[in-house]
Amino acid sequence: MASTGTRKTTPADITAAAVASFEGCADPRLRELMQSLVRHLHGFATEVGLTEEEWREMIVTLTATGHITDARRQEFILWSDSLGLSMLVDALAHALPPGATESTVLGPFYVPGAPQRSYGESMVVEPGAGIPAWVYGRVLDVSGAPIAGAELDVWQNGADMLYAVQRPEAEEDHLRGRYLTREDGSYAFVAVRPVPYPIPDDGPVGRMLSATGRHPWRPAHIHMIVRASGYKTVTTHVFDAVSEYLDSDAVFAVKPSLFRTFVERSPDDPERPPSVDGEWVSLENDIVLARAEDGEDGGAVVDPGRTA
Ligand code: BEZ
Numbered sequence: 001m002a003s004t005g006t007r008k009t010t011p012a013d014i015t016a017a018a019v020a021s022f023e024g025c026a027d028p029r030l031r032e033l034m035q036s037l038v039r040h041l042h043g044f045a046t047e048v049g050l051t052e053e054e055w056r057e058m059i060v061t062l063t064a065t066g067h068i069t070d071a072r073r074q075e076f077i078l079w080s081d082s083l084g085l086s087m088l089v090d091a092l093a094h095a096l097p098p099g100a101t102e103s104t105v106l107g108p109f110y111v112p113g114a115p116q117r118s119y120g121e122s123m124v125v126e127p128g129a130g131i132p133a134w135v136y137g138r139v140l141d142v143s144g145a146p147i148a149g150a151e152l153d154v155w156q157n158g159a160d161m162l163y164a165v166q167r168p169e170a171e172e173d174h175l176r177g178r179y180l181t182r183e184d185g186s187y188a189f190v191a192v193r194p195v196p197y198p199i200p201d202d203g204p205v206g207r208m209l210s211a212t213g214r215h216p217w218r219p220a221h222i223h224m225i226v227r228a229s230g231y232k233t234v235t236t237h238v239f240d241a242v243s244e245y246l247d248s249d250a251v252f253a254v255k256p257s258l259f260r261t262f263v264e265r266s267p268d269d270p271e272r273p274p275s276v277d278g279e280w281v282s283l284e285n286d287i288v289l290a291r292a293e294d295g296e297d298g299g300a301v302v303d304p305g306r307t308a
Pocket residue numbers: 078081105106107108109199200218251
């Protein structure tokens with residue numbers, strides 16, 4: 001009651017006033033987002049009895065997050081990934097028909113504009129990047145029909161646990177490439193067997209992980225964005241089915257439907273790709289795309305480098 005003429009200043013009054021301050025927002029969605037954000041933020045502070053010192057520490061952490069972020073390092077996305085928010089947003093956005101390949105986190109190491117490569121071409125530019133892997137399969141629709149001309153935009157880390165974009169001295173097209181499917185929906189390329197690696201942990205997110213007793217590791221995987229005209233684009237991974245950390249991915253991005261088996265092959269195997277020497281592995285991975293719905297962009301194959 002405001003009958004005394006004094007301002008209401010209980011915690012609940014402050015929350016109510018901050019929520020009410022957005023009542024005049026003309027955009028209904030923006031109003032909903034801001035009011036809900038304030039309610040949940042205030043609810044968090046109230047529930048834990050947030051102290052002034054803890055609040056100051058949060059501001060210091062957010063400031064450090066801004067300072068460490070640049071064109072090659074995106075600490076805000078890392079917060080979103082490591083708190084499970086990226087995968088929650090992904091789950092809310094992607095209702096797929098049964099059988100369609102599931103999506104997972106994009107991560108901070110995708111760089112648009114990878115080189116277009118031909119069927120079977122190696123994306124290993126720097127020698128000694130790891131055990132060569134012949135990755136092959138087909139892109140299909142949910143009825144099993146092949147999709148010709150689909151694009152696989154692929155990137156991965158090498159045996160040194162790093163993506164090319166993390167090493168300033170790296171060949172920029174090392175371990176990345178874009179491949180088109182043939183008439184029968186087939187694709188193939190030479191990669192390397194991926195290894196587990198830690199997400200960047202030398203900044204605020206890493207400090208949070210070590211302060212809370214969490215590890216920074218991700219299980220071994222290869223990234224792909226698969227696009228085809230008339231189909232939903234899928235941002236996904238192939239996980240090595242026997243990798244460490246499948247049960248404790250630092251970014252909550254593991255989906256068992258994406259587990260695949262790397263088969264060990266010998267140097268004298270007649271199927272050995274010409275660009276490969278010595279031991280190698282192969283990996284079969286079909287991808288199933290869902291049809292785009294009315295109003296969706298339909299995943300038209302464009303060079304993201306040109307549209308960026
Ligand atoms: C990645 O898989 O590249 C990744 C995903 C989330 C955070 C860090 C790395």
